[in-house]
Amino acid sequence: MVLSQFRFVEVGRVAYISYGPDAGKLAVIVDVIDQNRALVDGPCSGVSRKQMNFKALELTSIVMKIPRGLRPGNLRKAWEKQEVQKKWDSTTWAQKIANKKK
Incomplete structure (x- = not known):
């Protein structure tokens, strides 16, 4: 795993979901569909595999x-x-x- 200085949209980038039914959970970008959407999955955070708009994702510096x-x-x-x-x-x-949350 690499901590990157720049947060590019790429396969393996861990993202924080900012809104929607899975808000507040972590997911990883598994595939980029187009310029607006990505296929994400959160295996240990309870996010099922689905396509999400980049507007709902906040990219972290963690890359798998x-x-x-x-x-x-x-x-x-x-x-x-x-x-x-x-x-x-x-x-x-x-x-x-x-x-x-406290």
Whole structure:
């Protein structure tokens, strides 16, 4: 896993869902559909695989090393192996969100 200085839309980019039914959850971009939408999946955060508009996503600096279109089971293994949730919890962004919920 790589922490990137620039937040480009790319396969493997972890995103925070800002609104909609899955607001407040993390998902990873599995495939880019077009200039407005991406296929996302959140294997450990409860987000089912679906297409989402980029307006509903806030890109994080966390990038997973995964191939395009990775299946959900293998994505879950990669998520756990690369400790995405642990990396997210250590960011100041996640800590601010946690403090607001208190």
